[in-house]
Amino acid sequence: MIKNTHHHKLHFTFLMQLPLYILLLCLLSLTAWYFYLNYSLFPTTEKRLQKIMLSTERTINSYLKTIEKNAHALAEHSHTKHFFNELLSQNASKKSLKDFTSFILLQQESMNFKNILLIDEKKTIQFSLDKNIIHQTLNIQDHRHSFLGLSYERSMMSLTPDFSEYGHDPLFEHPTLFLTIPVINNKKFIGILAYECNIDKIATITNQFTGLGDTGEIVLAEESDAFILYITPSRHDPDLAFKRRKLFSKNPPSIQKSILGEQGTGTAIDYRNIPIVGAWTFIPKVNWGMIVKMDQSEVQKPLTFILKLLLLCIICIIVWIIIIEYFCHKPFTHYIHSLQKKPFVKKIPSTIKNPFFLMLLLSCILLMKTIISYYHTSITTINEEKQNIISDIKNGAQEINQILKKISFTAQSIADDLKLQRLSHDDITKRLKRDLSENNNILGITIAFAPYKYNPETKLYAPSIYKSDNSYKEMMIEDLYDYTNPDPNNKTTAWYRKALQVKQVWLNTYNMPPSYSIAFFNTNNELQGVINITYKFNPIERITAYSSLDRKGYSVLLSENETFLSHPINSLVSSEKTLMEYAQENGSQTLIKIAQILSKHRPLFASYRTQNDPQLMWMYAEPIPVNNWTLIAIFSKEDISLTSHIIRHHYFWILIYSIGSILLACAYLFSIQKIRLIILIIAINLFLSLGLIITWRIIQLTASIKKGRSTIVLDQASLDKFLEDLEAEAIRKHESPPIQIPCGLLLYSLDMTEPDHMTISGYIWTKYHLKNHKDITHKIQLPHAISLINDYPTTSINGDWETVTWNIRGTIYEKQFYSQFPFDKQQMQITIEHHDIAKNIILIPDLEDYKKISPEETPGLDKNFTLSEFNIERTFFTYKQLEPVTNFGFIEYGKTTDHFQLIYNLIITRGLLGPFVLYVLPLLVVLFSLFAVLLVSKRHSKPLNIIAPYTGLFFALILLHRTLREQYSTSATLYIEYSFFFTYITIIILVIHTVITHLYPHWNYYQQKVFPLAKILFWPLQLISWLITTFIIFY
Amino acid sequence: MIQKKITVRKRYIILLLSALCLALLLFYYIFLIRSEDIIKVGILHSLTGPLAQYEKPVINATMLAIEEINKNGGILGKKIHPIIRDGKSESIYFSKEAHNLITQEKVAVIFGCWSSQDRKAVKPIVEKYNSLLFYPVQSEGLEDSPNIVYTSTIPNQQGIPAAIWCLQNLGKKFFLVGSDALFPRATNEILKDTIALFNGTVVAEEYISPENKNLDLLVQKIIETKPQVIINTIIGSDNLTLFMKMRKAGITSEKIPTMSLCIDESELQKHGVEYMVGDYSAWSHFQSIERPENKIFVEKIQKKYGHDFTISDAMEAAYFGVHLWIQAVNKAQTINTANVQTALKNQAFDAPEGIIHVDDTTLHTWSVSSIGKIRSDKQFTILWNSIRAIRPMVYPFFKTQAEWHALLDKWYKQWDNRWSQK
Secondary structure, eight states: OHHHHHHHHHHHHHHHHHHHHHHHHHHHHHHHHHHHHHHHHHHHHHHHHHHHHHHHHHHHHHHHHHHHHHHHHHHHOHHHHHHHHHHHTTOOOHHHHHHHHHHHHHHHHHHOOSEEEEEETTSBEEEESSGGGTTOBTTSHHHHTSHHHHHHHHHHHHTSOEEOOOEEOTTSSSEEOEEEEEEEETTEEEEEEEEEOOTHHHHHHHTOOTTSTTTOEEEEEEEETTEEEEOSOOSSOTTOTTOEEETTOSSOOTHHHHHTTOOEEEEEEOTTSOEEEEEEEEEGGGTEEEEEEEEHHHHTHHHHHHHHHHHHHHHHHHHHHHHHHHHTTOHHHHHHHHHHHSHHHHTSOHHHHOHHHHHHHHHHHHHHHHHHHHHHHHHHHHHHHHHHHHHHHHHHHHHHHHHHHHHHHHHHHHHHHHHTTOSOGGGHHHHHHHHHHHOTTEEEEEEEEOTTTSBTTBSOBOEEEEEETTEEEEEEHHHHOOTTOOOTTOSTTHHHHHHHHHSEEEEOOTTSOOEEEEEEEOTTOOEEEEEEEEEOSHHHHHHHHHTTTTSSSEEEEEOTTOBEEEOSSHHHHHTTOBHHHHHHHHTOHHHHHHHHHHTTOOOEEEEEOOSSOOSOEEEEEEEETTTTEEEEEEEEHHHHSOOHHHHHHHHHHHHHHHHHHHHHHHHHHHHTTSSOHHHHHHHHHHHHHHHHHHHHHHHHHTOOOOOOSOEEEOSHHHHHHHHHHHHHHHHHTTOOOOEEEEEEEEEEEEEEEETTEEEEEEEEEEEEETTTTTTSOOOEEOTTEEEEEEOOOEEEEETTEEEEEEEEEEEEEOOOOOTTTTSOEEEEEEEEEETTGGGTEEEEEOGGGSSOOOGGGOTTBOTTOOOTTEEEEEEEEEEEEOOOSSOTTOTTTTSSOOOEEEEEEEEEEEOSHHHIIIIIHHHHHHHHHHHHHHHHOOTTSOHHHHHHHHHHHHHHHHHHHHHHHHHTOOSSOOTTHHHHHHHHHHHHHHHHHHHHHHHOTTOHIIIIIIHHHHHHHHHHHHHHHHHHHHHHHHO | OHHHHHHHHHHHHHHHHHHHHHHHHHHIIIIIIHHHTEEEEEEEEOSSSTTHHHHHHHHHHHHHHHHHHHHTTOBTTBEEEEEEEEOTTSHHHHHHHHHHHHHTSOOSOEEEOOSHHHHHHHHHHHHHTTOOEEEOSOOOOOOOOTTEEEOSOOGGGTHHHHHHHHHHHTOSEEEEEEESBHHHHHHHHHHHHHHHHTTOEEEEEEEEOSSOOOHHHHHHHHHHHOOSEEEEEOOSTHHHHHHHHHHHTTOOTTTSOEEESSOOHHHHHHHOSTTTTTOEEEESOOTTOOOHHHHHHHHHHHHHHOTTOOOOHHHHHHHHHHHHHHHHHHHHTSOOHHHHHHHHTTOEEEETTEEEEEOTTTOBEEBOOEEEEEOTTSOEEEEEEOSSOBOOOSSOTTSOHHHHHHHHHHHHHHTTSSSBOO
């Protein structure tokens, strides 16, 4: 019988364990399946996408071949040649024009082109279906480098058909793709036929999503001026066509490879910065890149599903183990016990067997790993950024060197030819004109002969050729002034004088065109004169400024004697100050040493502090070999280190592991009876409180504001870049560039009266050019103003400029975000626009009128400006593109022109003292009171005596909460509110506890075990709840 | 006892079998795996003779590309093993060595040849054995072969843009001068039609050969005919003599500028530049092209071969030729010629000159065209650049394909069944 029972027991245990084995088998299979899919999913998808890509490529190529065939047929057609000849000989009658137009229209039906242009040898459009562009020429500056102009040139120069780039052409008011093909008649080149392709067909091809799932799409793009230009709309972004992205940016999108001629498959990120799996190729005829892609998240869906199954399986296994433990007489516990009795387990020291010690060890390892990872990431980021800056500056210096080298070569080449008599005096003009035409950066060339060196009868002879618009003008310098004047203070003749002294000289006098002069000799090394070249400084200035645009630092260009040639602070350039003088003014010994080292013209990486700005600044200087100028990048460590968001992530994890380790250490010490329970409790509460305070400090130090879609203007260089891009965009769209009106602002006061309103007072001024802006209304508006008093403006005239100043007082709508109160950081914005913004007028920050434009110097705020509760961090200007959701009843409104609003930004952080005294302190008092009541309450205490204080504290808490809500009314939950919620829950639990104690005074388990535990865990639970909430909200 | 003996014997047999297996594995590893571990490619250029000085730098560029690929793990899991053969500056040796490379060395591809004569001599060999030749030098076109990839320019990518640029910027009266060989003859034939197309005139067309090298007479003729531009297709050191004599006779670049189609940076380096400064050249690639890819290429070459090493168009074409072949092999996943030929079509590469690609019908590359002005530092200032690659026009439309072939035959016969004057 006993045997039978035992047998039944075994049978039952086996039956119970069977599902466990099945589950374990499932777990194994699922893991294997997971790994198989993990390795095969992407390659399989890549192959599938490659097939789609090849098929799409074939379709596009076949369409392009049809276009070529059609264009060729038209260019070779006798009707085309005959009519083109008639046009050129101006014999085209109205009838022949009508006939040819009918012929083209007939062909249009079958060939599906948009337009046909006949362009003659002089690049004048002789025929087009769009009559508005007939007789327009591609030879003028704007059109010469247009896509059609460039394609015309390629086709004509190589006598072969050529596809243009696809994009907005200044001549046309829509995007164009042309195939240009030479027209030859009777063995003479008569012009080019430009066939405007219909791109809709290609958009239709790329808009097929069969086999591409829910996220797959086909994207086409081309390279345009070092930018990736997207060609067709995509599934995820119907406005993608004509959006641009910088080539070789930090995170290049997957399409970049295809644009640069690569074919392949793999994983990458796309234009939305989303990880994708794709297959890409290059379409050579049109130089387009194409990618067929799917989001990785969609491809990985089966993996996610298996992961979920795996998780479910693990949970089932754990649950089943618990069930077996309960129903089958704890087989696993017995097994562990039996294991512990084994001699080799007994040998293991008890410390290692202690679970707290093991957890402490794990926690410490994780802490070390996080700290190392943080330092590694931080150092890597800084080093990478440093290298990027060095590389940018080196490239910038190289570019400047190339420009200057070309100028010096031109001068040297003339000097050599004059010396060896390869250039005769008769050919001088011809040569100078040719040299001018071959170098766009040269403005003028002068050959100034030394007295009586041109010929013994002529004392001075200095022919000079300079560019004026599209022509060359000649003049004789000796007719204007005596260039041999030896007066050392005469700036006009410095180029000749200094070239004689030092043989070659680069001169950069403020407000005068920069020049390069070189002395030339005859074969006997006798001085013959000086060659002087004046050149454009803008390209060099632009390279200097743009060398630092992608980061927060700035770039400076110094001359050979360390005079500032380019600097964001214009006064340093205009005063022709040297770096040494600047260093001495600032009293920075390090900067003085740097200036001394830089005079040796060697690359230098250094750091320094100035008196005005105690921040540690880093700089990298790269000499420009051709003339010993120096290009310098200046930046602070904060500019290039990790973003505050990432730093906060790292700090949070370090803190979590630190607190964990300390608590586990305390628990371990308690477990080996090294400390008493009271010490343990005090230590836990102390460290948790400390952790909370440190967390708050981390939040304060790493607070940041999410950047919206706006262009930040920090200095003149970034403003220039923005305006230049705007002008380029306007030219591309065949629109006039925006009219720029300088505008400034000075705030006296700002008060945040209501959660969504702010009251301001101060001045706003605008400047109008007396001639150029005479037809413009002298008015500005603040579109977000609810009520505004702007008194009559005062006007003042200074030179050609009229300044209109408005005294403003009023209330402005400004949404504020309180969800992180009291650790919130606010960005207050005052939006300003010109009254006639729709007439293509843009306000530009009048940076020159601010003494200091660095955001930390808070330009635009009065000296006595203060803001209660807040600290002012920085102020700056931004631009925001107006994206109206309505056309205001005007059909054409906003169709092409971009309108930008000027925004004055004020970044403020909340002072913590106020909220702490008002809300945190009372809350702590309430919690202490609750704890005190809990401590003094006994098993036989009257329940009402205990519940009464709870109720009182509850009402106090409600009042406090209400005050908070009234002051910061928002739909979101404030951070500090969570502590109120926890206190409410605590009160409820305490009330329930009181009721249980009263109803079941003899429930010993509760009274002896749960009750004391509640007292012990009161503060740790409060603190842990606060900590977890803080980590979740601020992570 | 017997049982014990059987056990001992069994042990010996197992031991013997194991040793045999090990020996077989070793043999397989040494002779089979190792022999399959490399892919042989041929490099066929002159290491001796007068052309060696021009061709050695091209070998260097080819080797650089091969080294780069081997450094990155090779191709199809194998390293590339270059076998260099000497063409000895004579077409007959080029033909012989090409035959050896294909039949004896079993190379997968040949990178090489210099003059059009050499290429013409190798063409029947690569066609007969269905092999591949990557030809890195500018040519006259008028030829295509499924077994030759022409990585440099043909007249509509070099000579025609140069002539039209001269017509637009320098003048309409041309003097054509060249060596009496296939490239200059054919190019000038095409240029004459091009010049006429734009209402220009050719005042004279002169050729020099080893037998007829009276350069004084040539200069005299230039003075007499008063051209506005000289288009020069002279190959080799005769260029220097001609320029010296022209300058002596007062023909400066201001008076009559010269557009040369065979003078590159390496020529300037060898011959000296003082007589050529201010004149012009047309190529796809100049060392001074300001593209990041070109800067990297120049740095690589100079790092390996010295900072004074100048880079020519042919070197660049040889460099990207290797990369194009590698890309095609990668795409085809085999070195089989037929598969690689298919994979080569439309194969593109971001070359130092710009993005180029192989034409899908002719296997000529779409190349960028540039005009440069000779500087005193033996480099060029780029004056015009097509920005995008220009499609190759193998048979210019001035004549039919048959007419071009007839003309080629005529010259071939005229030169005693050779592709140049002796």
